[in-house]
Amino acid sequence: MTDLPPGEPAPPLAPPRSAGQSALAGVFDLDAQLTPAEREWQQRARRFAHDRILPTIDDDYENAYFRRELVAELGAAGFLGMHLEGYGCAGASAVAYGAVCLELEAADSSWRTFVSVQGSLAMTAIALFGSDEQKRDWLPRMATGEVIGCFALTEPDGGSDPAAMHTRAVRDGGDWVITGTKRWIGLASIAGVAVVWAQTDDGVRGFLVPTETPGFVATPIEGKLAMRASIQCDIRLDAVRVPDSLRLPGAVGLRGPFACLNEARFGIIWGAMGSARTCLEAALDRSVSRHVFGKSIGAFQLTQDKLASMLLEYQKGVLLALHIGRQADAGGLDVTQLSVGKLNNVREAIAIAGAARSILGGDGITNAFPVMRHLANLEAVRTYEGTDEIHALVIGRALTGESAFH
Template identity: 70%
Template sequence: MTASGRPTPLVASPLVDSVFDLDDLLAPEEVVWSRKARAFATNRILPTIEQDFEDRFFRAELVPELGAAGFLGMHLEGYGYGCAGASAVSYGLVCLELEAADSGWRTLVSVQGSLAMSAIHKYGTEDQKQLWLPGMAAGSLIGCFALTEPTGGSDPAAMRTTATRDGDDWVLTGTKRWIGLASVADVAVVWAQTDAGVRGFLVPTGTAGFTATPIAGKLSMRASIQCDVTLDGVRLPADAVLPGATGLSGPFSCLNEARFGIVWGAMGAARSCLDAAIARSRSREVFGRPIGAMQLTQAKLADMLVEYEKGVLLALHLGRLKERGTLSPAQISVGKLNSVREAIRIAGLARSILGGDGVTNEFPVMRHLANLESVRTYEGTDEIHQLVIGRALTGMPAF
């Protein structure tokens, strides 16, 4: 039972497993990661998530628990940093299970591991890696990734944040918006324009001139934190720059890591909604029998299951490509576009099966629907991914 006395949502034993046996396609170690994440989601997130969403409360004590479970930066390789070095598919499965509980917690794993830690891991010096990665993997340190600006999330080439040299130091000035975890982070990976192009900088958040303000009034992602960030003459030493990244290819490669997690994660939200609809179709009676015995309801459930299964199989295919090192940005865009778009459709159909009760927090569907609108927007909107795919198909950029 949840803290409010409601039955715990059906994440621990998905009803869709009776038709779609995903485990049969997985290696044993992948199943272990999936089950570990499912148990964490069921036992540590679900009992309080509805109230946390209602209260706009970020349950910070779960971050070191995620680290102890090995979920933070779990797909990063290299000894000495505390990262699990798990496969791409294992990471995807963890994202699916966490987002089946709430998109905000999969987002945290993405911001920490696929964005901030990936940037340091890919482009940092050995000293930078040793300074930050072990603590971030353990969840004792939190990172954020400051790329998006108020005037153009889809056009990072137009960023106005600047980093200029002043003797041996760098001085950063500008603003960022929708920066996940910034107000609770220990380090920010900030991307700024320099005379040599866009560069990444490691900014300890206690540095003078760095201010992160949580964004109020959100109707989505209410159990997580997104911020406005102001950089007012933030002075950094020369060794704060990430030496391995020059230009937008650096942040874009990190975004692709996060998009891969979304391909899987959105299907977790879809599964949660589908499970709620299946359970309700069995228990809700109209005209003298369960609505699950009616043709229109079964047609909806069948359509939802088909799109969920197709989405997970696409995610699995992309995961195998990633493990072989052959996954392209266009293929990631196919996955992100499809998973989020279909998850929103599945959630909408689930709400219709739940009837009027579907708009209450007795069920997770409206929370998932609200969260998925944010997931649809960040790491590239539908339109951006359509243009990425269109460019790959025609050879002609339209943006």
């Protein structure tokens, strides 16, 4: 690194941060970019994360414990299905929903994931493709958290190729009989209803399967080193019989599950930046409190270079999320942009978390700091709702007009 050119004035020093002041104050402030209504949602989520998630999340992660009592509280706060209209849902803007996802994931990915599975996947499937009776029956109870939903699409042999799913639904009189297996299904063991996607003679269709139906078995996956405060399951469907009234009438082909996945990807674009912010703040706080060689590590050029690079990628990621949110609210969102956002923001959040760990030194691998928890969770987020490779190919297809999937 070099000195300033001769005669060029040095930039003014930033004033010292006061106790309790945001680590990023005066450098970048998302709050100023939000409307009053969006900011109210954001602040509500920030308070919820601070008061209800953070006090126990380290223990919950360590003990692989899902704190179910928070579900009703999330419903009471209006976060479940908040982007949907009617049926007890808030009808909030896309940007407001994104800001909530960012604040929840700043505490832990598990709770943004819960809101995504419940609202963006299960409830959105019913809202977009369900009958009026199905919407009236399920959505109000799911909005309050009385009923938890899950979204059963991924299978053991290939999450990235849902067109090749093996689960089948066969018509038998007025019923459907569903047989197959699903894997990595969030919330399945505590859900009251599963949105199950299955092949039929007429292509992929969606079904609402009450989880007490005989033949439906959900088993939590053990041994996870990420998303430990959340639940993901294997599902076995052994000749599960449901009436035709529980088929989603508007879901025809893969456009059904893909529409729901797009909603979930939107939440991830924002949520990943919440994890990134927490890691950046932890590194920044440590950089001014830890002293070596007679001064804080934040006074060294290499540390400041790391922090500056982390801030750049965080700020760009948040502004990308905001841009995509504004496009969604204006009704002009190109779904390729969801792949741009998911690929960039999760990848950069992982890089920010890794840089934060390096600034924290050896202590960074302990639970005295949240960084390794976020880093592990982000590796899971990187995989679900489309891997890096899948999103790169979506972008490549848009650029070239050529599909590399087959």
